[in-house]
Amino acid sequence: MAIKIDIVEKVNTNVKLPKNYKVLLLNDDFTSMDFVVEVLTTIFSHDAKSAVEIMLKVHHEGRGICGVYTFEIAEMKVAQVHSLAYANNFPLKAVFEEE
DSSP states (O other): OOOOOOOOOOOOOOOOOOOOEEEEEEOOSSSOHHHHHHHHHHTSOOOHHHHHHHHHHHHHHSEEEEEEEOHHHHHHHHHHHHHHHHHTTOOOEEEEEEO
């Protein structure tokens, strides 16, 4: 005589999505506009047109959004901006904040 046992496991389907963070470039009086466009195309994968639009927003408004990412990616993008700026002798700064 065999005994059949069914095991039922309750699975939590309420998975929270990670928070999103905006990465912003901050304006300064020393970093060239061409370099900002280069940062936006190489690090943030913007095309030339959107890179110029963001660069002009940074220039005129003091800051501009480069992209929205999870915490770890936003943190990495900010570090990449600072590293590339330092290597090219520019004081360009980037920050990220919760969306």
